Amino acid sequence: MLVLRFAHVFFGALWVGMMAFQTFFLMPALAEVGPDSGKFMAALMRRRIPVILPIVALITLVSGFWLFQRLSGGAAAGLMRTPMGMAFGSGGAAALVAFLLGIVVLRPAMMRSIALAASLASAAPDDRAKRSAEIQRLRARGAMTGWVVMILLLYALGAMAVARYL
Numbered sequence: 001m002l003v004l005r006f007a008h009v010f011f012g013a014l015w016v017g018m019m020a021f022q023t024f025f026l027m028p029a030l031a032e033v034g035p036d037s038g039k040f041m042a043a044l045m046r047r048r049i050p051v052i053l054p055i056v057a058l059i060t061l062v063s064g065f066w067l068f069q070r071l072s073g074g075a076a077a078g079l080m081r082t083p084m085g086m087a088f089g090s091g092g093a094a095a096l097v098a099f100l101l102g103i104v105v106l107r108p109a110m111m112r113s114i115a116l117a118a119s120l121a122s123a124a125p126d127d128r129a130k131r132s133a134e135i136q137r138l139r140a141r142g143a144m145t146g147w148v149v150m151i152l153l154l155y156a157l158g159a160m161a162v163a164r165y166l
């Protein structure tokens with residue numbers, strides 16, 4: 001139980017913290033820098049962020065649903081009828097949707113834009129303009145989804161923070 005709670009709170013804090021840094025600081029800064037950001041993004045990828053972040057999120061989710069199951073003593077529907085259960089449950093659901101959006105929309109958009117940015121230097125001049133436009137489109141989609149993911153995660157964090165006092 002101690003290990004489960006530790007893993008949940010520890011990796012949950014890392015997940016929200018990493019996403020907040022990415023959404024509020026890293027993405028706007030990269031958009032400002034423009035084409036020069038390619039090298040930096042490649043260096044970031046070598047540190048395996050696209051692998052580490054989903055693992056951190058998965059540990060939080062699995063431990064969270066496990067904790068919820070234990071807290072409910074097998075009667076999840078009953079727990080959901082209490083204010084505390086509603087907060088843990090809705091926060092958990094928000095975190096799950098955030099994870100799915102991250103995997104299905106955000107991650108592919110970012111990976112494709114990074115691959116395109118890396119290929120810009122070797123592209124023919126007329127192809128370069130087309131690829132740059134595609135990169136902008138993908139980054140805009142990534143930024144937009146990043147905000148939605150962030151709102152869901154902040155809701156989850158807030159709900160978890162107060163659930164026991166409701």
Ligand code: HEM
Pocket residue numbers: 005008009012013015016060061063064065066067068069071088089091092093095096153156157160161163164
């Ligand atoms: C963004 C992701 C998440 C974050 C940052 C997070 C954060 C936290 C924190 C800080 C606590 C401690 C609250 C306290 O002791 O009063 C907690 C507890 C809890 N969380 Fe989460 N959580 C997340 C996702 C989830 C998910 C997906 C579920 C699944 C339903 C969940 C279920 C729970 C439960 C049941 C507890 C109470 C554990 C206990 O009995 O002590 N959490 N969470």
